[in-house]
Amino acid sequence: MLALNSLETDKMQTSKRISCGLWVVVAMLFPTPSVRASAQLREVSSQRTSSLDSHDHLLLLYNTHTGERIDIVYRRGDAYIPDALAKLDFFLRDHRTGDVRHFDPRLYDILSDLTASVGRPGGEIYIVCGYRTSSTNESLRAHTAGVAKNSLHIQAEAIDLRMPGIDTLKLRKAALALARGGVGYYPHSDFIHLDVGRVRQWCFDCPANFSSTPRPASSHPSVGKPVCPTQGFIAELFTRMANRLGPNVL
Numbered sequence: 001m002l003a004l005n006s007l008e009t010d011k012m013q014t015s016k017r018i019s020c021g022l023w024v025v026v027a028m029l030f031p032t033p034s035v036r037a038s039a040q041l042r043e044v045s046s047q048r049t050s051s052l053d054s055h056d057h058l059l060l061l062y063n064t065h066t067g068e069r070i071d072i073v074y075r076r077g078d079a080y081i082p083d084a085l086a087k088l089d090f091f092l093r094d095h096r097t098g099d100v101r102h103f104d105p106r107l108y109d110i111l112s113d114l115t116a117s118v119g120r121p122g123g124e125i126y127i128v129c130g131y132r133t134s135s136t137n138e139s140l141r142a143h144t145a146g147v148a149k150n151s152l153h154i155q156a157e158a159i160d161l162r163m164p165g166i167d168t169l170k171l172r173k174a175a176l177a178l179a180r181g182g183v184g185y186y187p188h189s190d191f192i193h194l195d196v197g198r199v200r201q202w203c204f205d206c207p208a209n210f211s212s213t214p215r216p217a218s219s220h221p222s223v224g225k226p227v228c229p230t231q232g233f234i235a236e237l238f239t240r241m242a243n244r245l246g247p248n249v250l
């Protein structure tokens with residue numbers, strides 16, 4: 001009886017595998033428009049990356065304020081390319097005043113790794129904000145909510161961004177998983193803030209029931225559990241405090 005059940009189970013699993021296989025073949029023969037579009041995007045991205053040296057780190061950025069676009073290799077192996085960094089500094093200038101400041105290049109590594117994390121290595125990033133002079137930051141603070149007094153944008157250590165075609169919540173989760181600095185989420189303005197400060201997170205103007213700690217990608221019970229039982233609690237407590245106080249203290 002046990003053997004029969006086992007045989008039946010095997011048959012069912014084989015049937016499921018065949019059924020799934022047929023769907024894959026059908027999907028490949030008759031892709032939907034969205035599947036075709038995403039496949040084309042991946043193709044363009046892979047063409048760009050395959051034409052480069054495997055040691056090249058590249059960025060494709062679009063500035064939402066100036067309309068400028070830059071497609072640049074900023075690092076080769078472990079060496080940053082000074083000329084490329086200078087071009088990126090100018091690209092990320094305070095567009096209100098024209099002031100330029102040298103950016104911490106670790107931010108570019110985070111951006112590059114982020115595009116890979118969401119399945120678009122070298123994919124286009126929309127820059128919502130780069131460098132801010134102190135005067136621009138004060139002006140923004142006076143007219144806009146959610147701007148920090150000592151924002152790391154003033155130090156050229158922070159960037160606000162989104163990626164076309166990528167859900168910003170997914171982008172936030174990927175950035176949090178990298179754990180390389182601060183990650184702010186601004187759902188109403190549809191962007192995330194990234195910086196090279198200490199690892200922390202906040203969500204600006206999120207609903208009270210918003211889960212500040214994303215679930216791990218895998219449902220395996222051992223994945224994402226804090227090493228120390230109190231570690232998760234303390235992290236959550238800090239996050240709740242940060243969310244309550246807002247980014248002005250971060």
Ligand SMILES: [Zn+2]
Nearest residue numbers: 158159160193
């Ligand atoms: Zn920001």
